[in-house]
Amino acid sequence: MANIITGAEALIQSLLNQGVDTAFVYPGGNIIRVFDSLFSHQSDLKQILVRHEQGATHAAQGYARISGKPGVAIVTSGPGATNTLTGISDAMLDSTPIVVIAGQVGTDALGTDAFQEIDLVGVTQPITKWSYQIRRAQDISWAVARAFYIAQSGRPGPVVLDFTKTAQNETVDYSPEKIDFVRSYIPSPEPDMSEIEAAARLIDCSTRPLVLVGHGVELGNAENELKAFIEKADAPAARTLLGLSALPSGHPLNMGMLGMHGNLAPNVMTNRCDLLIAVGMRFDDRVTSAVDSYARQAKIIHLDIDKSEFGKNVKPDVTVLGDCRRTLALITERISRTCHKEWIKEFKPLAQKEHEKVIDHAINPGEGPLLMGEVVNAIAMQAPSDAALVTDVGLNQMFAARYFKYSVPRSIITSGGLGTMGFSLPAAIGATFGDQERMVFSFQGDGGFQMNMQELGTIMETGAPVKIIVMNNSYLGNVRQWQQMMFESRYSCTHMTSPDISMIAGAYGIPFRRVMDRRELAQAISDMIAAPGAFILETIVLDEENVMPMIPGHEPVDHMIFTIDEKWR
Amino acid sequence: MMEKTLYTLIVHSENIAGVLNQVTAVFTRRQVNIESLNVSASSIQGIHRYTITAWSDKDTIEKIVSQIEKKVDVLQCRYFTDDEIFMQEVALYKVVTSVLIDSPAMNDIIRKYGAKLIEVNQTFSVIEKTGSTHDIMALNEELTAQGGMLQFVSSGRIAITRARIEHVNEYLEKISSQYGIKNL
Numbered sequence: 001m002a003n004i005i006t007g008a009e010a011l012i013q014s015l016l017n018q019g020v021d022t023a024f025v026y027p028g029g030n031i032i033r034v035f036d037s038l039f040s041h042q043s044d045l046k047q048i049l050v051r052h053e054q055g056a057t058h059a060a061q062g063y064a065r066i067s068g069k070p071g072v073a074i075v076t077s078g079p080g081a082t083n084t085l086t087g088i089s090d091a092m093l094d095s096t097p098i099v100v101i102a103g104q105v106g107t108d109a110l111g112t113d114a115f116q117e118i119d120l121v122g123v124t125q126p127i128t129k130w131s132y133q134i135r136r137a138q139d140i141s142w143a144v145a146r147a148f149y150i151a152q153s154g155r156p157g158p159v160v161l162d163f164t165k166t167a168q169n170e171t172v173d174y175s176p177e178k179i180d181f182v183r184s185y186i187p188s189p190e191p192d193m194s195e196i197e198a199a200a201r202l203i204d205c206s207t208r209p210l211v212l213v214g215h216g217v218e219l220g221n222a223e224n225e226l227k228a229f230i231e232k233a234d235a236p237a238a239r240t241l242l243g244l245s246a247l248p249s250g251h252p253l254n255m256g257m258l259g260m261h262g263n264l265a266p267n268v269m270t271n272r273c274d275l276l277i278a279v280g281m282r283f284d285d286r287v288t289s290a291v292d293s294y295a296r297q298a299k300i301i302h303l304d305i306d307k308s309e310f311g312k313n314v315k316p317d318v319t320v321l322g323d324c325r326r327t328l329a330l331i332t333e334r335i336s337r338t339c340h341k342e343w344i345k346e347f348k349p350l351a352q353k354e355h356e357k358v359i360d361h362a363i364n365p366g367e368g369p370l371l372m373g374e375v376v377n378a379i380a381m382q383a384p385s386d387a388a389l390v391t392d393v394g395l396n397q398m399f400a401a402r403y404f405k406y407s408v409p410r411s412i413i414t415s416g417g418l419g420t421m422g423f424s425l426p427a428a429i430g431a432t433f434g435d436q437e438r439m440v441f442s443f444q445g446d447g448g449f450q451m452n453m454q455e456l457g458t459i460m461e462t463g464a465p466v467k468i469i470v471m472n473n474s475y476l477g478n479v480r481q482w483q484q485m486m487f488e489s490r491y492s493c494t495h496m497t498s499p500d501i502s503m504i505a506g507a508y509g510i511p512f513r514r515v516m517d518r519r520e521l522a523q524a525i526s527d528m529i530a531a532p533g534a535f536i537l538e539t540i541v542l543d544e545e546n547v548m549p550m551i552p553g554h555e556p557v558d559h560m561i562f563t564i565d566e567k568w569r
Numbered sequence: 570m571m572e573k574t575l576y577t578l579i580v581h582s583e584n585i586a587g588v589l590n591q592v593t594a595v596f597t598r599r600q601v602n603i604e605s606l607n608v609s610a611s612s613i614q615g616i617h618r619y620t621i622t623a624w625s626d627k628d629t630i631e632k633i634v635s636q637i638e639k640k641v642d643v644l645q646c647r648y649f650t651d652d653e654i655f656m657q658e659v660a661l662y663k664v665v666t667s668v669l670i671d672s673p674a675m676n677d678i679i680r681k682y683g684a685k686l687i688e689v690n691q692t693f694s695v696i697e698k699t700g701s702t703h704d705i706m707a708l709n710e711e712l713t714a715q716g717g718m719l720q721f722v723s724s725g726r727i728a729i730t731r732a733r734i735e736h737v738n739e740y741l742e743k744i745s746s747q748y749g750i751k752n753l
């Protein structure tokens with residue numbers, strides 16, 4: 001039987017066919033027909049009206065990161081579409097599956113600089129996995145199916161559909177399509193047994209192995225395979241910023257976080273191990289610091305689903321291409337059960353040193369103004385164990401990442417690759433829709449809060465239960481820290497006067513609490529957690545606090561400093 | 570700095586608008602200039618073939634190749650050195666006909682380079698030469714020295730591999746058997 005519908009309606013039916021239950025949307029002239037169809041789908045497709053299209057894309061990211069399903073944003077052409085570019089870039093760098101559908105002028109107006117026309121495919125090709133212009137209604141079913149397949153298969157990423165008015169308005173005999181194959185695209189290559197064997201041999205020979213756990217473990221749902229692997233190999237493991245929740249904080253083989261503001265032990269041991277086993281991570285410069293002195297003494301095995309990551313930054317001795325859920329399991333089968341007690345013991349004094357020099361004071365200063373680490377730690381102590389952490393960017397991000405506790409997968413949602421200030425609030429909103437059972441904490445700085453705070457309107461209207469913590473240091477703190485270190489404390493444009501956040505919270509009808517005194521902190525946190533919905537907790541923290549330890553720029557990974565005036569010698 | 574070689578990349582892609590942009594963008598990001606670029610049909614229906622040359626070192630070219638191959642609509646990208654391919658370029662030279670007729674050396678030059686005349690009229694003549702960059706440039710120099718050169722144009726390199734296996738066919742066969750799909 002024929003099913004003759006408009007292209008706009010065909011788009012909605014194609015989305016439903018993909019299992020989409022929520023879309024983050026903002027209307028406009030060149031997408032108005034789609035919104036007319038949405039009007040008839042209020043019962044089967046949740047439509048979250050954001051306050052800015054950047055918010056729509058970050059919300060789609062938050063939704064995807066917590067649920068593993070692609071997030072969807074629907075926006076208008078021109079400025080609506082350009083407003084999504086930051087979120088699309090962020091999703092590209094952090095391998096997040098989102099599908100952004102933007103209106104476009106009619107096909108006869110394309111290329112004429114028509115009102116709100118931009119070359120969206122041209123603009124987004126470099127920042128997407130796939131970007132496609134739909135010109136005919138008959139292509140909608142295929143294009144949407146292909147978009148979702150590409151966005152979520154293999155190494156996930158953002159896809160853009162540039163949806164011309166012509167295709168929206170035309171009618172089509174719609175039938176749903178499913179795509180699970182594109183001949184020019186092999187999302188998940190078959191494991192090569194010779195690579196598996198070679199990796200297993202190296203692991204069996206190693207006496208000082210170190211496993212680097214990346215976001216890919218989570219993207220591949222390989223947390224259990226990872227655990228089985230490190231336990232059989234008795235190999236200590238360290239996580240990247242995006243991989244923090246791929247291995248529970250409390251696992252005995254977890255040695256902490258890698259990178260510039262990561263933990264001392266794994267950074268130092270990177271340059272002392274005899275074998276690095278990198279799983280689903282890409283040797284980002286925030287992790288490696290000076291590449292030419294990075295793990296020179298070690299053999300390197302790199303497991304990844306994306307061949308182009310091999311040798312991009314660090315040259316591996318053995319590569320294992322494929323889905324790490326399968327490759328890890330195959331390697332685990334082939335290695336012998338080992339014990340590396342002595343080697344693991346060597347991490348202890350380093351961890352202890354970091355505690356004494358940094359952590360103990362950071363989470364329990366006893367006197368003086370509140371500290372960021374203290375706030376995060378206090379929240380981690382009260383938070384439900386499956387709570388999700390969504391961070392913004394800056395010192396707040398590094399403190400939150402360092403001092404939060406992770407016990408279940410998909411617990412950290414942060415902008416790692418792009419480092420987008422303003423990410424946290426909309427991403428946290430998206431996360432509450434992606435998983436309605438888990439509590440979502442959004443940590444922000446005073447600067448980042450003001451970058452997308454219009455999304456408080458989305459919270460007001462939808463009731464998204466985001467627990468917002470603004471750590472207010474009256475500075476663009478991270479940049480200020482660098483100015484202190486490298487520019488003799490010449491604080492150029494980093495001091496910031498902020499509005500009275502209680503009045504902003506009041507305007508949006510969101511319960512608010514401001515804490516300056518540590519004696520009130522625990523109670524304020526428990527009030528926030530007990531509140532039925534959203535809550536803003538503003539903590540006034542030390543203005544010139546720095547995040548430590550740190551690998552100063554271009555230094556080897558094992559050269560961490562503990563105070564800002566310390567120079568590595 | 571590693572030593573630079575002239576590499577020839579052969580890229581096969583779906584015939585979808587915008588692939589060329591994506592391919593060239595990889596070179597731009599990696600700060601490598603494209604020396605020549607040719608796009609044509611391939612022996613397989615619906616699949617386009619790009620022949621690209623660029624001076625680079627092996628390390629960089631390998632990264633470029635894998636980043637090109639990563640594009641969803643690219644089937645395959647391979648790189649070759651000159652000893653691994655047959656290659657040709659074609660050039661056209663437009664000269665004033667009177668010079669061609671009056672200068673006794675002209676005929677010898679054309680014959681020496683195995684070039685041929687494809688147009689002669691009262692005003693101008695067009696010479697065509699197929700061969701290597703080196704020969705094409707040398708002919709250009711000699712013709713220019715005779716005077717009366719109006720236009721010169723040379724194509725990008727086109728290349729065919731010397732290997733006995735056809736890499737793209739092999740790729741298509743491999744995935745069609747792997748995914749059990751007959752008509753790719």
Ligand SMILES: Cc1ncc(C[n+]2csc(CCOP(=O)(O)OP(=O)(O)O)c2C)c(N)n1
Binds near residue numbers: 445476
């Ligand atoms: C959109 C954007 N603009 C600028 C920056 C550069 N930047 C990185 S951290 C930072 C300061 C952030 O200040 P704040 O939000 O108050 O957080 P804090 O570091 O003080 O915790 C800036 C400006 C960025 N990462 N993103």
Ligand SMILES: [Mg+2]
Binds near residue numbers: 445446447473
């Ligand atoms: Mg701040």
